[in-house]
Amino acid sequence: MSEKPVRARHATISDVARTAGVSRQTVSNVINAPQTVRAETRARVEAAIEQLRYRPNASARRLRTRRSATIAIRAEEQAGGVSGTIYDRFLHALAMEAGHRGRRILLFAAEDASHEIQQYRSLSYGDDVDALVLTGTSHTDARIDWLVDHRVPFVSFGRPWSRPRLDDPLVPWVDVDGAAGVRLATEHLWDRGCRRIAFAGWPSPSGTGDDRRSGWEQAMRRRGWAEDGLVALRADAPEDIGAAARAVSRLIDGLGPDAPDAFVCASDTLALGTLLGGGRGHPVIGFDDTPVAASQGFSSVAQPLDHVARAVLDLVDSLTAPEEDAGAGDPAARHVLLAPRLVVRDEAAPTASRLWS
Missing domain, CATH: 3.40.50.2300 (Response regulator)
Structure with missing residues (x-):
C-alpha cells in the first residue's frame, strides 16, 4: 500500500510574525497598508515573507476587508x-x-x-x-x-x-507642473543668450497644452516681452511631426530677419517637427524626455x-x-x-x- 504524499504546510501570518519578531497586526499592516509601518520593520517583515514564501489568502482578505486590492x-x-x-x-x-x-x-x-x-x-x-x-x-x-x-x-x-x-x-x-517645466526650459535658453525664444504648442483649448504654454509666457514676460510679440513667436500644431514642421516653417518664413533663435515645445513630437521644419542650427527643447529625444540628442523636460x-x-x-x-x-x-x-x-x-x- 503506497503512502499518500505529504502536502507541505503553507506558512501562516503567525509564522511570519514569529520569524520577524513582530505582531500579527504588524504583518497585516505591511501587507495591506505598508506606508503605515516604519521602513526598518517593514523590511524585516518582507524578508520573513520572502524566506517563508508566505502568500496571503487573497479570497479571505477580500471577504474580511470587502476590498479587491x-x-x-x-x-x-x-x-x-x-x-x-x-x-x-x-x-x-x-x-x-x-x-x-x-x-x-x-x-x-x-x-x-x-x-x-x-x-x-x-x-x-x-x-x-x-x-x-x-x-x-x-x-x-x-x-x-x-x-x-x-x-x-x-x-x-x-x-x-x-x-x-x-x-x-x-x-x-x-x-506634473507643465508650466514650471516649460518655464525652466525657457529660462535655461535665456541664460544661454537666446532672446527670441519661440513656442511650438497644441491649439487651444488644451488643458495640458495651455498649461505648458503659460510657463513660456511667464518667463518671456518677465524679460520684457509684450503680448503681441509673444503671439508672433507661437506656432500651433496638433501632435503630429509633419504638421509641426509645417507650422514652424511658416513661422520662420513669416518673421524673416526676426526669426526665432531658439524653440521650446509642448512635446517631443513637436520638438522633432520643429527641427525638421527649420529649427536645426538653433537650440530646441521638447517635453516628456522620450527615447526619441535621447537618440536625436535634443534637450527635454522629464516627467517624474x-x-x-x-x-x-x-x-x-x-x-x-x-x-x-x-x-x-x-x-x-x-x-x-x-x-x-x-x-x-x-x-x-x-x-x-x-x-x-
Whole structure:
C-alpha cells in the first residue's frame, strides 16, 4: 500500500510574525497598508515573507476587508506622435508600485469616453475593483462628472480641466507642473543668450497644452516681452511631426530677419517637427524626455513618472482605507502637483544627417 504524499504546510501570518519578531497586526499592516509601518520593520517583515514564501489568502482578505486590492485603468491606444510612450512608462511604474503594495492592476479597453463610462459602471457595480485611475483628461471630459455623481473612488493622472475648480475636493488628482517645466526650459535658453525664444504648442483649448504654454509666457514676460510679440513667436500644431514642421516653417518664413533663435515645445513630437521644419542650427527643447529625444540628442523636460505612480497609489490608499482609519484628512492633500526636471543634452542642434539616423 503506497503512502499518500505529504502536502507541505503553507506558512501562516503567525509564522511570519514569529520569524520577524513582530505582531500579527504588524504583518497585516505591511501587507495591506505598508506606508503605515516604519521602513526598518517593514523590511524585516518582507524578508520573513520572502524566506517563508508566505502568500496571503487573497479570497479571505477580500471577504474580511470587502476590498479587491485591484485598481482598474483603461489600456490606451498608442497616441499620435512620439510622446505616446509616456502612458506606457506610467503604466509600468504604476504596476511596479502596486505590486509592492500588494495591489493588482486590471486593464480594460474602451472605444471612446462613452464606452469607458460603461466599463466603469460594470466594474464598480460588480465590486471588481477598489478604485479607478484616469488618464488623458480634457476640457470636455464626461468621465469625471460620472464618477463624482456615482461616488466611485478614483484618482486622475492629470488635472480635471472640465471641472469649474481644479481644487475640487471631490476630484483627487496627481499631475506634473507643465508650466514650471516649460518655464525652466525657457529660462535655461535665456541664460544661454537666446532672446527670441519661440513656442511650438497644441491649439487651444488644451488643458495640458495651455498649461505648458503659460510657463513660456511667464518667463518671456518677465524679460520684457509684450503680448503681441509673444503671439508672433507661437506656432500651433496638433501632435503630429509633419504638421509641426509645417507650422514652424511658416513661422520662420513669416518673421524673416526676426526669426526665432531658439524653440521650446509642448512635446517631443513637436520638438522633432520643429527641427525638421527649420529649427536645426538653433537650440530646441521638447517635453516628456522620450527615447526619441535621447537618440536625436535634443534637450527635454522629464516627467517624474515613478513619483506620479506613488502619489496616485497614496491617494488610492487613502480613498479605500477602512472608515475607522481614513479620517477626514486635508482636502488639499488630494491634489498633488509634482515638479519636472530639465534634461540638458548637446544643444548644438542635431544636423540633418543625424535626424532619423
